[in-house]
Amino acid sequence: MSSLEKRILLKDWGKNNCHTIEVYEEEGGYTALKKVLIDEKDKWTSENIIEEVKISGLRGRGGAGFPTGLKWSFIPKDTDKPKYLICNADEGEPGTFKDRVLLEDLPHGFIEGMIIAGIALGSKQGYIYLRGEFYKPWQRVEEAIKDAYNKGYLGDNILGTKHSFHLTTYRGAGAYICGEETALIESLEGKRGHPRLKPPFPAVEGLYKCPTVVNNVETYAAIPHIIINGGKWYANLGQGSEKSGGTKLFSISGHINKPGVYELPMGLPLIDIIEKVTGGIKGDKKLKAVIPGGSSTPILTAQEAKKAIMDYEGMAEAGTFLGSGAVIVLDETTDMVELAYRVAYFYDHESCGQCTPCREGTRWVKNILKRFKDRIGSADDLDTLCDFSEYMSNGATICPFGDAVKMAVIPIVKKFREEFEARIDKTEKVHEKISIGDR
Amino acid sequence: MNKTEEKEYSFSKKSEDRFKELEKKFPQRSSLVLWTLHLVQEDIGYISKPAIEYVAKRVGVSKSWVEGVCTFYSMYNKKPVGKYHLQVCHNVSCWLNGSDKLEETIKEKLNIEHGETTKDGLFTFTHVECLASCGTSPVVQVNNDYHEKMDPQKLEELIEKLKAEV
Ligand SMILES: Cc1cc2nc3c(=O)[nH]c(=O)nc-3n(C[C@H](O)[C@H](O)[C@H](O)COP(=O)(O)O)c2cc1C
């Protein structure tokens, strides 16, 4: 293990049977819950739990990085509607595979986090929404829930107190857009995964029109540690900007020697992560580019990557996003035209189709890139592509998917333009123009 | 698809039991649509027209609602698939690590293209988007199981093994 790693959420990972409730308890699991409900019950009022999470600086680990404590404070207190808690385990952002580790190998950590969140927010029912492909992780989570019920951590009168909290799993069925929280809620209501117009925000009107909090698996998994060691301790784990506290699970893949999931303090230089944590580029190759936060985040050239710091602020400074912490490393042999095409193909496939600019735009972007892939692009195509993507972003669509397409594709084209220009057909053959019905 | 009459559908015993459990867990019945379609697919491998009607009736929503959900989500098979559904991820990380060769292996060995099923009804091949297995890419999902760090040779061996199991 590299000395840069800091295992908090992953501390039990790799131990024999680390997914079981027995091992989790042996290693100190469920003591945060006991603290909140029994040992220090006067201290841990609902307000104090939320306050501690605010102090921790924990920000949503699903991609958007919204401060978790603040999100929780938006849940209305004076309502007689039920409140719902949702765990977003859709993990669809290309390059991301860290939630799967928590679901499959360490399920009790985020379950304990959800129970504590339920107590803080006055929610009695939580749902865990897993992407449908996660069959084994789903089985593990089901087993974990059953064990937690048997031990009295879930159910009515948790550990003999007046609190109750129930957990139910839900399986998606293959739709990236259902990772977006309002699409996820629609899907949980048994519908097509169409994102909703906001406001109202889920905190006011979410699942079944009731106040709802949606958080990522990793976000919930941090909660027990914040309760046990304090918000301040958690915040101080970060080594970069003050606004990016704690550790983060990074999913690192691509052309590197040791791909995998790594828990690292926020604020490390990206190049150290590549060279020291994942053992550098495979073979004798040079670094060409890095996609730092999942395929929706703008690509960094090798030069940009060498200066970049891995936290929310550092990534913003580099002109990109930390996203879900999915780092895809590309070596000098990578064909950037093919890369752009693969990314565009994905968005075209996954657009939910509600908004015309997104539904039609993703198809055009893909089709234009296909021309470059086939070496029949024209000089105009590149400009059309850049113009076009403007129409599907900046508030033109219901959800940020449209913006994601622009952020993902256009920087590849702009930063590696010569590779696209090399695919322009100079034979002046007249090629069939793309038509709108072209699929 | 040919126009032969599709068989009437009703839950298997296992699915009936699961459905009764699930009914207790959601305050609004419409939430059962996705779950119920999963049960159907476990029973008969795809979502047939009679199954859509059946789901609509059991859950208490319209047929068009169920049909709409079924066509929106890519995991629901709209027509029968082979006994083994080979799903090759062709997204970025898998591509960087050689998923193209896996697709070629399937095409050559089984003589089918994306979306097709072998004549003996054993294998269906599709390419799919990121399966959250990028660190152990390339990955092939066969029915519910992930096969990670694949290469053409391992894939050929897997196909042979699956054939032998029939
Ligand atoms: C297109 C799109 C896809 C998303 N996919 C995911 C996902 O797979 N998992 C996830 O946790 N969040 C995803 N999100 C972010 C969620 O909308 C939401 O911000 C998140 O679940 C909130 O939890 P957090 O604050 O703990 O991160 C996605 C957002 C968008 C716009």
Ligand code: SF4
């Ligand atoms: S932007 Fe795209 S994905 Fe988002 S709601 Fe509109 S059509 Fe659907």
Ligand code: FES
């Ligand atoms: S790119 Fe294939 S599993 Fe993520």
